[in-house]
Amino acid sequence: MVTDEQRDDGASGTVAEAIAAVGPRLRALRGRKDLGLAAVARRTGISVSTLSRLESGGRRPTLELVLPLAEMYGTTLDDLVRSARPADPRVRRPQFAVGARLVQPLSWNRAGRSTYRIHVPGHDTRVELQRHEGHEWLFVLSGRLRLVIDEDDTVLEAGEAAEFSTLRGHWFGSTGDGPVDVISLFSSEGEKVHVRSYEDEDEDEDQGEDGDEERGGGAPEGAETAPAGGADRA
Structure with a gap:
């Protein structure tokens, strides 16, 4: 049973732990900035x-005390007052439909990058x-995926991956043999999800310092696209 006195002192459980952790975090932030108490006070x-x-x-x-300190240290109130217990790491985002496809977000779409599981x-x-x-970047979990990039028409089997610039004409879907499950990693900022291989490293050595072209294991360059072969993302 929680008494009124305990509630006044900051409640119990994770709330009390979060409040108790603020002081050490402030001290650590001040130490990283190499500041004395007098300098922070000024x-x-x-x-x-x-x-x-x-x-x-x-x-x-x-709030009146923590807000100016968070601004000065370049952090957020959430970081200062977060629970001392680890947060639930599971991504809980609703599945949605893109045409006939079912798309399950697997990330929080931070920094223009996102990960999806797509059922085709x-x-x-x-x-x-x-x-x-x-x-x-695509990875086939099950089924056979047909990937068309401009004039290139490729079939990917389960366990195979591909990456490509979405500035090129592209589409992916079923070969007609049955459904396909795919993991899609997409970057709207144009940053490659680059999986280097030993062959890539050998080619880099052969090319030397004169090579200006970044390699993608034989795949074209660019950034990542919508989860349903070019359909808009949620």
Whole structure:
């Protein structure tokens, strides 16, 4: 049973742990900046004694105290007050449909990069080339994937991967033999998801310093594309 006194002192469980962790985090941030308490006091207007008690846990952190410190240290309130217990690492994003395909987000789409699992039904065979900025990397989990890039028409078996610039005309879907499950890594910023091989390294050595062309294991360059062979992403 939690008493009223315990609630007044900061509640129990993860809330109390998060509050208790603020002081050590502030002290660590100040140490990284190589600042004394007096220097922080001058920049924030918070007294040296208050800063000292905050860092030692003798003063309860409040928004009025923590906000100017977070701004000065270049961090966020979330980082300062996050729970001491590890957060649930699972990505919980709803599955959605793109035409006949089912797309399951596997990442939080940070920094213009995203990861999807795509289920392509067996009847999804109509080729419709699309072009847009980005670079895509595909890995076939099951089934047989037909990948068309401009005039190139390739079939990928389960366990095979491909990467390509989405500035080129591209489409992927079923060969008609049955459904396909694919992992798609996409970057809208044009940054390659580059999986180097021993052959790549040998080619780099042969090319020497005069080679200007970045290699992608035989795949064209660019950035990653929409999860359904060029369809818009959510």
